[in-house]
Amino acid sequence: MALNQVETSIRQSVVVAKKRRKKKFNFIPYIFLLPAIVLLSTFEYLPTLNAFYYSFTEYHILAPAEWVGMENYKTMMQDDKFWKALGNSMKYFLITVPMVVILPLFLAILVNRKIKGINFFRLIYYLPVVTAMVAVAIMWKYLYHPSGLVNAFLNGIGINAETNWLLNTKTAIPAVSILEAWKAMGFYMLIYLAGLQAVSKELIEAARIDGASPLRILWHVYLPQLRPVFAVTLVMATLGTVQMFTSIYIMTGGGPLDSTMSLPLYIYQKAFVQLDMGYATAMGIVLWVILMILTIINYKISRGGHSVQ
């Protein structure tokens, strides 16, 4: 009997404890998340959903949006300028990405040495990253001027150059890409530097004892360890090239003859110069899908960022 009572009272106390636990559901963290959720929803998710709706409408800001179904997407399929902008993004990718994925590695190896004043060089290489793109783009416009420093240098080394780099349909894209790569290089150098410093010292020591040459150490020890870093830089650089805007806006305005037009710049022109918001948002959605796919690839390659750590 007594045993039974004890059993019952234990059961009851367990139930009470459970209830209490249930009652004590900790909602505080969620409340603290609320401001961020409200702000993100108001300024990020709702506008995104709105944009998705507007992409199916003809909308010129001043007149109410009119539902046109897939019309904007159909127009896009036949819009030469859209395809040209997309093709240009591919060209930017082919020129910029190899430059920002490979060259910064050598820069990182260079500044990874323990020599006097190395911080100064790190600073120099990183300086373009923190300089405003507008200022950089204007400066590079002068370099590319027909009588600018680039042509002067080429003439100096005996190459007769009168190229109008930014106003020639063949040279404009490489010219803008080089500036973009130059500006971003310091950033990727820093990522590689972090990667290099994370490479196990023991491995390098062991390789040295085994008589490996510095080149062999680089190829067989450093590079395999840096593989995840490569993946991240590759995808980040790709994302960057798809979103190129400021440099093109300042240096060429998309010209000559749309040869440097990028998708973001075209969207900007349609939306804010011609006020064709419906079509612009439709292109924005396509750009968003492209970026999402690239981001997912990024996530998969870097395994959610784990392998980088």
Next chain:
Amino acid sequence: MGRTKIVSLSLVILLCFLPLLACSPQEDLSAEKDENIELEFWTINLKKNFGDYIQGIVDDYEKENPNVKIKWVDVPGADASKKFITALQSKEVPDVVNLASMDISLIKSYGVLNPINSLVDEKELDPYIDGLIEGLTFNNELLGIPWYHGGPAVGMLNTEVYEQAGLDPDNPPQTWKEILENGKKIHEKLPKVYGSNDLPTMEVLVGQGLPILNDEGSEAVFNSKEHVEFVEMFVEGYKNGAVASGAVSEDDRQLQQTFENGQQAHVGQKLASTLVGIEKNAPSVLPKLKVFKPVTGSEGKVALAGIQTFVVPKKSEHPEEAAKFALYVTNAKNQLEFTKLVAIFPSTEETLEDSFFTDFEVKNIHDEARKIMVEISPNLTINSLGIEKEQELKDFYLEQIRAALLGEKTAKEALDTAVEHWNQELSK
């Protein structure tokens, strides 16, 4: 729940909803009493340099019209039109808005602007230059009251370059053919110097007497034999250096060959205000420059690319009072005062007849330019076709011209492509 938690919770909730307060519809706190009205008046970037002048006008108007209160808002920067468009979507719409004529073209088809001719008596528009009123009238609706503009373009040449090339600077070119021929000679003699950055823009075609649209305004006609020949002249000029290699730049504020860097010999049509920039950036070049009558065709008409105007939105609660105030700001007396403060040109004929414009001592190149501009001012017109997507179509045309200059297409192919595109859009 502890006190701390309650306080935190309240703060969090406050943080969530505080920003939303900004979205609340603003009730008119100054609940207007019977006939007392408030007009919101927008100008573009004038407060810093001309604040006293504008405030003076506002004060005088309020004194003369005690029932009207003017709320002056100076919108900074070049994004004024975008701010206006955003405001049009809200409930708080300004009543009198300073807008560039180009922006009127952009928004006119949405029917958001009040036709001024329905708000004021026709005779109240008499003081304004006819061509300017016509340029702002679309389908018999005057959508803006003309205010000031930078003045008609003038021609400019670098006398030193002309002399070095063996040309007479006192005998400036008068036609496009002459200017291109001179440019060719100069580039041959001085390979680093080009002729000009002039392109056969729509304004140039209009001045040349070459039509853009048919009489009904329903079809583009600028691919005739005469048009092709005229454009070919510039294509040839681009090859031989009469037209600067950087003239195909998308942004005409960032040209590569300029007077400042000594690589430009002359220009057929350029706003005189550029002289101020040259004086500031390249003071040693200014004394070498000479101004002359702008190069035009047989018509002698000079088309302004744009003018500052005042518009009255349809959502304005007091459109008639707003138009009345806009007329006051732009009256001959007020414009005369304004033109004395800065080198601009008025939209009223009477202002131009004042001794300030007719009888002044020519002391420098700015005065010379002003003299030329006053002479041609009565021939002014605004280059406005009054068609849908006008700016977009003009941009398309210019892009084709650039393709022709860069040798991607022949002049005929370029003009045919542009006309085909225009007609497609015009038929919609």
